[in-house]
Amino acid sequence: MNTATTNLTEPGFNFAYLDEQTKRSIRRGLLKAVAIPGHQIPFSSREMPMSYGWGTGGIQVTASVIGKSDTLKVIDQGADDTTNAVNIRRFFKKVCGVKTTEKTTEATLIQTRHRIPETPLNEGQVMVYQVPIPEPLRWIEPSEPETRKMHALEEYGAMYVKLYEDITQYGHIATAYDYPVMVNNRYMMRPSPIPRFDNPKLNMNPALQLFGAGREKRLYALPPYTTVKSLDFEDHPFSVETWDKPCEFCGATDSYLDEVVIDNEGGRMWICSDTDYCEETQKS
Amino acid sequence: MSYVAVKGGEKAIQNAEQLLKAQRRGDATVPELGLEQIKQQMSLAVARVMSEGSLYDPDLAALAIKQSWGDLVEAAFLLRAYRTTLPRFYYAQPLETDQITVKRRISSIYKDIPGGQQLGPTFDYVHRLLDFKLAAENNQSDYPVGEPTEGGIPRAIDTLNPEGLIQSETADDVKADDANAENDAEIFDLTRQPLELPAARDARLQNLARADEGFLLGLAYSTQRGYGNSHPFAGEIRVGDVEVVICPEELGFEIAIADITITEVQMVNQFKGNKTLPPQFTRGYGLTFGYNERKAMAMAIMDRALRSKEFGEQIQGPAQEEEFVLYHSDNIEAQGFVQHLKLPHYIDFQAELNLVRKMRAEYEQRSAMENGRSEEIGSEETGSEGIDSEGIGSAGIERNCRLSPIVH
Incomplete structure (x- = not known):
């Protein structure tokens, strides 16, 4: 093959690094995951040339769905220029030679760690989340066979008890990120360690959302327009953070702000964590 | 001063x-x-890297060691990441370890055994004195050459067979004891299938064979000190070369494709018997690539410790907890997840910061109010501004961030 894209890639490796057989087996897992929204599907996760825990689940999902015509965006903490995002983008450039972008609107495939872009996603876009621990019940019940049973029986009372205990102790639910959700009114799911601020974006999202946990060898998915509800109580509705100041770069008041320490006297400034959103807002 | 967050570019x-x-x-x-x-x-x-990297290739293992500055866990990782790209052609026939060309072979349960005890190259009885002569170069050593043993060496613990004192074990038994033996003919392949629990013995042994040596060593040690119920004897330890044989379907006959060095350990444990099994000795099995005795022994002890449930023994320590051991034994997984904490986490930290500030403000408000109450007894002064009736601070108490309800 001597197309323009393959010329850019590292020789000696298959397109997107994984062999076709492996990619196919991951896609089969993803199809199951899409068919049962929020349900965790075991898959034969492989060793990747990056460490487990550094996004290998997301990387394998991206590798198995990416095609030559895709435009890839990779973010970590909402930013395109953090080391891990740069490294993963560099990897896919090397083994796929696909087009990459920093613009959310231009991307067909977005791999992320810890954030969902502020710019709303569209139909046809695919979000890939890197997941460290896929099991929402893990801190309540450490045993995997037990938690699988709890999911099968929809036995989620223990989680509500934990949230209730938070309320009695602190007056509110004390979970700031990786806040558990109910998917399609059936499966409890961990949204990956995104701040709770991003949870509402999961709900009825027009994009396909895929989750990959490499070390834990699990896949799960949210097909487009799936209902996703953050756990709460009628008298203690789910809430997200708001800031009483705008982003100091772009003036946005609707984005997740990141606190940056600017001097040794405790001086701080608050800026958008989504670098693309911040730039676009500055331009307009 | 304008500040740009520290970000590493390409x-x-x-x-x-x-x-x-x-x-x-x-x-x-x-x-x-x-x-x-x-x-x-x-x-x-090289042997350790091949075992934990689960690829028998001394040349590539040496390359991995060189590339990783001698960090053996990193080297095993390099080897694993490479092996996963290799196509899978055949599964080998079971190794015939009784046909081993033996380099070392000992049994601690008999003074002498058929086939003889053979120390071979071992650190066991060497006085651990730094050898300063070795610091100089051009070291040459000769060793006495013995007669090579040919034609198979019986296993020491098989001598217990005629009396039925050792639990018999065949390939079929290994599958038959399993909790999930639905697909009898298929060998589980840890490199191609996710581990599911309860694990069959083939899955467990594969997991232990490539598990971190230090992790297994510590756990095996814990069973000896009372966190578990293991009283093992070294039934037999053998190190040597064995043939790897495949039988391609399209050929219909066996071909030897390589000789590999292995360490095989069979531990013998006393078992008092239960309702269905008479008192007898039971086995723990360990096998590693290369000469890797400490790991193979730890593995054999752990294999036996993890059979507690099968024998109806009480679980007394973490070494007997299948899920605890098998999910945490892989150093490629463990090193990755422990070290991923080096990645940026500032978004989650920001979320935690917001939450802790909010909780801190509520805490201070509560204590101020309580102080206020106690002061009221002696003076007219009231405490801080009141909080709402449920004792939950909700308005304007955080410095920079607050939670606001979402309407579903």
């Missing part, structure tokens, strides 16, 4: 890689380490 990553390469080489006036030198003179490191 350039920084490339520079770091260059620096890594340069420092690996060290002083350029010192001769570079050759792969053959590593393979020959650090063969135990």
Whole structure:
């Protein structure tokens, strides 16, 4: 093959690094995951040339769905220029030679760690989340066979008890990120360690959302327009953070702000964590 | 002052890689380490990397050790990441370890055994004195050459068979004891299938064979000190070369494709019996690539410890907890997840910061109110501004961030 894209890639490796057989087996897992929204599907996760825990689940999902015509965006903490995002983008450039972008609107495939872009996603876009621990019940019940049973029986009372205990102790639910959700009114799911601020974006999202946990060898998915509800109580509705100041770069008041320490006297400034959103807002 | 968050671009990553390469080489006036030198003179490191990297290839293992500055876990990781790209053609026939060309073979349960005890090259009875002569170069050593043993060596613990005192074990038994033996004919393949629990013995042994040596060693040790119920004897330890044989379907006959060095350990444990099994000895099995005795022994002890449930024994320690051991034994997984904490986490930290500030403000408000109450007894002064009736601070108490309800 001597197309323009393959010329850019590292020789000696298959397109997107994984062999076709492996990619196919991951896609089969993803199809199951899409068919049962929020349900965790075991898959034969492989060793990747990056460490487990550094996004290998997301990387394998991206590798198995990416095609030559895709435009890839990779973010970590909402930013395109953090080391891990740069490294993963560099990897896919090397083994796929696909087009990459920093613009959310231009991307067909977005791999992320810890954030969902502020710019709303569209139909046809695919979000890939890197997941460290896929099991929402893990801190309540450490045993995997037990938690699988709890999911099968929809036995989620223990989680509500934990949230209730938070309320009695602190007056509110004390979970700031990786806040558990109910998917399609059936499966409890961990949204990956995104701040709770991003949870509402999961709900009825027009994009396909895929989750990959490499070390834990699990896949799960949210097909487009799936209902996703953050756990709460009628008298203690789910809430997200708001800031009483705008982003100091772009003036946005609707984005997740990141606190940056600017001097040794405790001086701080608050800026958008989504670098693309911040730039676009500055331009307009 | 304008501030740009510290962010590493592609350039920084490339520079770091260059620096890594340069420092690996060290002083350029010192001769570079050759792969053959590593393979020959650090063969135990090569053996460990092959075992934990789950690929028998001394040349690639030596390369991995050189590339990783001698960090053996990193080297095993390099080997794993490479092996996963290799196509899978055949599963080998079970190794015939009784047909081993033996380099070392001992049994601690009998003074003498058919086939003889053979110490071979071992650190066991060497006085651990630093050998300063070795610091000088040009070391040459001769050793007495014995007669090579040919034609098979019976297993020491098989001598217990005629009395039925050792639990018999065949390939079928291994599958038959399993909790989930639906697909009898298929061998589980840990490199191609996710581990599911309860694990069959083939899955467990594969997991233990590539598990971190230190992790297994510590756990095996814990069973000896009372966190578990293991009283093992070293039934037999053998080190040597065995043939790897495949039987391709399209040929219909067996062909030997390689000779590999292995360490095999069979531990013998006393078992008092239960309702269905008479008192007898039970086995723990360990096998590693290369000469890797400490790991193989720890593995055999752990295999037996993890059979507690099968024998109806009480679970007394973490070494007997299948899920605890098998999910945490892989150092490639463990090193990755422990070290991923180096990645940026500032978004989650920001979320936690917001939450802790909010909780802190509520805490201070509560204590101020309580102080206020106690002061009220002596004075007219009231405490801080009141909080709402449920004792929940909800308005304007955080410095920069607050939670606001979402309407579903």
